Amino acid sequence: MGETLRARERPWSLGVVMARRATRDGAVRTLVFAVVFGLYAWLQAFGYRGAYPSLADRLAFAGAFAHNDALRLFYGYPYDVVTVGGYCAWRVGGTLSIAAAVFGVMSAVRALRAEEDAGRAELVLAGAVRRSHYFLAAVLSVLLGALALGAGELGGYLAGGLALGPSMYAALATALVVPVFAGLGALASQLAPTRRGALALSLGGVGTFWLARMVADTWAPAAWLRTITPLGWAESMRPFAGSRADFALPSLALSGLTLLGAGVVARTRDVGVGLAAPRDRARSHRGWLGGPTRQYVLVARGSLAAWATGFGVFAFVLGMVSTSISSAGVSPELRRQLQSLGLGSVFTPGGYLAFVFVVFIVALTYFVSAQMAAARQEEADQALETLLAQPVDRRRWLLGRQLVAALGSLGLAGEVGLLAWLGAATRGANVSLGQMLEAGANTLPTAILFLGLASLLYALVPRASSAVSYALASVAFLWYVVGSLLHVPRWLVDATPYVHVGYVPAEAFRPVPAFVMLGAGLLTGVAATLCLARRDLLSA
Amino acid sequence: MSTPDADAPIATTGLTKRYGATVALDSLDLSVRAGEVYGYLGPNGAGKTTTIRLLLGLHRASAGQARLFGLDAFADALSAHRRVAYVAGEPYLWPSLSAEDTLRYLGRLHGSIDVAYRDQLVRRFELDVAKKVRSLSKGNRQKVQLVAALATRADLLLLDEPTAGLDPLMEMEFRACVQEARERGQTVFLSSHILSEVEALCDRVGILRRGRLVEEGTLAEMRHLAAVSVEVTFAGPAPMIPALAGVTASSVGPNAARFEVHGPVGPLIAALGGHEIVSLTSREPSLEEIFLNQYDDETRRRDG
Ligand SMILES: Nc1ncnc2c1ncn2[C@@H]1O[C@H](COP(=O)(O)OP(=O)(O)OP(=O)(O)O)[C@@H](O)[C@H]1O
Numbered sequence: 151m152g153e154t155l156r157a158r159e160r161p162w163s164l165g166v167v168m169a170r171r172a173t174r175d176g177a178v179r180t181l182v183f184a185v186v187f188g189l190y191a192w193l194q195a196f197g198y199r200g201a202y203p204s205l206a207d208r209l210a211f212a213g214a215f216a217h218n219d220a221l222r223l224f225y226g227y228p229y230d231v232v233t234v235g236g237y238c239a240w241r242v243g244g245t246l247s248i249a250a251a252v253f254g255v256m257s258a259v260r261a262l263r264a265e266e267d268a269g270r271a272e273l274v275l276a277g278a279v280r281r282s283h284y285f286l287a288a289v290l291s292v293l294l295g296a297l298a299l300g301a302g303e304l305g306g307y308l309a310g311g312l313a314l315g316p317s318m319y320a321a322l323a324t325a326l327v328v329p330v331f332a333g334l335g336a337l338a339s340q341l342a343p344t345r346r347g348a349l350a351l352s353l354g355g356v357g358t359f360w361l362a363r364m365v366a367d368t369w370a371p372a373a374w375l376r377t378i379t380p381l382g383w384a385e386s387m388r389p390f391a392g393s394r395a396d397f398a399l400p401s402l403a404l405s406g407l408t409l410l411g412a413g414v415v416a417r418t419r420d421v422g423v424g425l426a427a428p429r430d431r432a433r434s435h436r437g438w439l440g441g442p443t444r445q446y447v448l449v450a451r452g453s454l455a456a457w458a459t460g461f462g463v464f465a466f467v468l469g470m471v472s473t474s475i476s477s478a479g480v481s482p483e484l485r486r487q488l489q490s491l492g493l494g495s496v497f498t499p500g501g502y503l504a505f506v507f508v509v510f511i512v513a514l515t516y517f518v519s520a521q522m523a524a525a526r527q528e529e530a531d532q533a534l535e536t537l538l539a540q541p542v543d544r545r546r547w548l549l550g551r552q553l554v555a556a557l558g559s560l561g562l563a564g565e566v567g568l569l570a571w572l573g574a575a576t577r578g579a580n581v582s583l584g585q586m587l588e589a590g591a592n593t594l595p596t597a598i599l600f601l602g603l604a605s606l607l608y609a610l611v612p613r614a615s616s617a618v619s620y621a622l623a624s625v626a627f628l629w630y631v632v633g634s635l636l637h638v639p640r641w642l643v644d645a646t647p648y649v650h651v652g653y654v655p656a657e658a659f660r661p662v663p664a665f666v667m668l669g670a671g672l673l674t675g676v677a678a679t680l681c682l683a684r685r686d687l688l689s690a
Numbered sequence: 691m692s693t694p695d696a697d698a699p700i701a702t703t704g705l706t707k708r709y710g711a712t713v714a715l716d717s718l719d720l721s722v723r724a725g726e727v728y729g730y731l732g733p734n735g736a737g738k739t740t741t742i743r744l745l746l747g748l749h750r751a752s753a754g755q756a757r758l759f760g761l762d763a764f765a766d767a768l769s770a771h772r773r774v775a776y777v778a779g780e781p782y783l784w785p786s787l788s789a790e791d792t793l794r795y796l797g798r799l800h801g802s803i804d805v806a807y808r809d810q811l812v813r814r815f816e817l818d819v820a821k822k823v824r825s826l827s828k829g830n831r832q833k834v835q836l837v838a839a840l841a842t843r844a845d846l847l848l849l850d851e852p853t854a855g856l857d858p859l860m861e862m863e864f865r866a867c868v869q870e871a872r873e874r875g876q877t878v879f880l881s882s883h884i885l886s887e888v889e890a891l892c893d894r895v896g897i898l899r900r901g902r903l904v905e906e907g908t909l910a911e912m913r914h915l916a917a918v919s920v921e922v923t924f925a926g927p928a929p930m931i932p933a934l935a936g937v938t939a940s941s942v943g944p945n946a947a948r949f950e951v952h953g954p955v956g957p958l959i960a961a962l963g964g965h966e967i968v969s970l971t972s973r974e975p976s977l978e979e980i981f982l983n984q985y986d987d988e989t990r991r992r993d994g
């Protein structure tokens with residue numbers, strides 16, 4: 151007989167093979183995150199140095215702006231903003247730790263649950279593989295991802311001219327967020343009935359911890375909350391601003407505990423089934439089966455409700471903190487500089503809300519991307535084949551999906567206007583419902599534009615479309631954040647739609663760009679249906 | 691030769707599909723008549739599923755034409771689909787929908803279904819319709835597709851390996867359903883790897899290899915294609931039989947010979963007439979042998 155394979159491979163080498171497989175599966179996403187981390191860190195360091203060259207500028211900035219409660223929602227608590235490093239720790243660390251949390255959750259669920267739901271884990275575990283080694287290999291791949299993110303951030307700081315030691319510490323503070331949330335994702339992967347359930351559960355966890363940090367950072371009596379949220383620990387490590395390495399301990403301890411717990415469950419749990427078994431029976435939903443669009447709403451009702459909840463909570467909290475803005479002591483010079491940072495008149499509740507509503511535009515571009523990604527998923531799962539073998543027109547099918555995305559955006563835009571107003575009203579802020587609804591409506595044209603683009607991408611390059619749509623939405627926003635800090639030609643700065651959106655209600659609604667965006671969205675959307683009508687359906 | 695019926699349930703001419711460098715379907719001319727059960731056979735990767743996807747307008751032909759009931763399979767897909775029901779090769783449906791809602795949904799999309807027949811099918815296939823598709827076994831998911839397709843009573847059933855995963859009892863039930871469809875005058879296009887199923891159900895069979903239709907005909911015609919094997923044992927040493935058209939002889943022992951006969955056996959019997967024969971057996975090839983012969987490259991090369 152021929153050669154035998156290396157019959158008794160050492161468990162370790164098998165583990166390495168599995169870890170390599172898991173790492174390669176998520177490599178593209180990890181790379182994209184790492185590059186974005188690097189670019190963001192570099193651009194903030196670079197931009198701050200350019201915008202506030204002297205200590206006096208920075209002190210003025212610190213006094214009037216950094217200690218503004220409302221901005222802490224996004225960036226966290228500023229410990230020191232008069233040095234480039236301190237500013238970066240605030241602006242970069244605060245934002246990137248949220249991104250790191252999302253990354254940790256997504257990669258853990260991918261490595262620990264998606265493989266099972268796809269049936270691939272069964273194949274691997276049918277081999278001479280120990281469960282614990284399989285689990286460890288998955289965890290190892292996530293930790294390698296954390297390392298990559300940290301390296302990206304470090305590279306950015308170094309390129310931005312910051313010192314090696316403190317930069318490494320700052321990158322570590324962010325990277326430590328990954329295993330904590332990977333632990334959360336790993337636990338959710340053991341509990342939830344499905345991959346989607348695990349993802350929703352743990353993303354809900356990210357949202358809750360973020361909310362806790364927001365409240366802690368903006369409302370002095372609740373500052374203690376910072377000590378119980380992992381995002382607060384990252385902040386409390388105070389990179390570039392009087393390092394407190396002891397705050398790494400709770401992160402390490404919690405990661406260890408959650409991962410250990412998940413590992414223990416994973417050793418005995420049925421592969422592909424969560425501890426909380428899914429309901430295997432469903433009530434009938436007659437009314438929702440009349441056509442593909444209604445059926446989609448039925449199937450996606452859980453995720454649509456989650457979007458609505460997230461938007462609503464966020465809008466309400468933003469409304470509440472909008473009253474803590476004060477313009478006392480802000481010089482006209484500083485105002486001008488803030489303008490150059492893209493942070494114009496933010497010192498009134500209305501002005502502040504007008505500014506932060508940009509966040510809802512970003513979220514809506516992700517929402518429409520997610521809707522098109524769901525359309526693609528139906529095709530990849532081949533359910534679309536069964537559907538289109540019926541007398542169902544492809545163009546109408548896509549149009550239905552676009553309609554859900556557009557009406558969903560409309561609903562979310564109205565919701566954030568209403569709830570932001572309500573939040574502000576509870577604190578007696580002087581903004582009207584009409585103003586806030588207008589601010590909500592102002593987020594729509596950009597969303598429609600991205601809906602058109604995402605559908606066109608879906609029709610033209612189905613397999614890459616989801617990733618490219620999310621990337622496009624992210625790049626458009628990041629370019630808006632940093633484009634104006636850099637000395638590049640005007641038209642290049644203007645290439646992102648965000649530049650053309652007015653800060654409503656602080657500024658007037660800008661009808662021309664809005665209609666251009668709406669028109670472009672409609673055109674690309676129609677083009678998408680026509681392109682889809684001409685191509686082969688492609689499974690995963 | 692008569693031109694195929696303009697409104698034939700299935701008619702393709704020069705139908706070709708390329709995926710990049712792969713030629714999945716190579717100039718296929720296929721015609722399925724109304725009311726017939728057509729078996730579509732071929733090794734893995736031969737292009738059976740591709741054919742069905744082209745017929746449904748799910749993929750676009752690289753060249754040639756496909757028509758269902760005289761309607762262009764791609765351009766007029768919508769009208770064509772009103773008369774068609776489809777069972778996909780893999781039972782991918784909507785995991786969170788119950789089987790009942792899936793049946794209802796597919797029924798509404800199709801427009802018209804025979805509700806009484808659907809309920810009867812649910813009973814016959816022993817389907818638990820309250821369960822979510824996610825929690826059904828593979829065979830049960832397949833049954834959901836089958837029930838949905840059969841309940842439409844569509845003029846044309848396009849079935850891509852419809853019984854993959856069904857247990858033998860359900861396989862029998864499926865055969866009964868196809869017979870019922872035939873009796874109602876429905877046309878059935880059945881792609882399958884189960885030869886006994888094809889033998890039991892199909893009026894006509896086509897064999898696809900590497901995207902080309904290599905054989906087509908009724909089962910009787912198929913049998914004629916293959917050689918009948920005649921084994922003769924003589925009282926003494928086997929004599930020399932003069933060469934006959936369509937007959938190849940080989941020795942199987944000192945007193946015995948085997949003759950592979952293509953076409954009528956009469957001339958061979960006549961030639962054997964003057965010799966004393968101890969025993970004579972003749973054996974028709976099984977369908978399985980015929981099909982395997984067509985599938986297997988090696989045998990074809992040796993025989994060819
Ligand atoms: N979307 C696609 N992209 C590229 N190649 C494809 C695609 N679909 C099918 N093929 C190729 O076309 C050929 C025919 O595939 P098809 O699925 O039609 O075979 P089949 O006869 O149905 O096989 P099986 O019996 O295994 O189901 C194969 O070589 C396959 O690899």
Ligand SMILES: [Mg+2]
Pocket residue numbers: 738739740779850
């Ligand atoms: Mg096939």
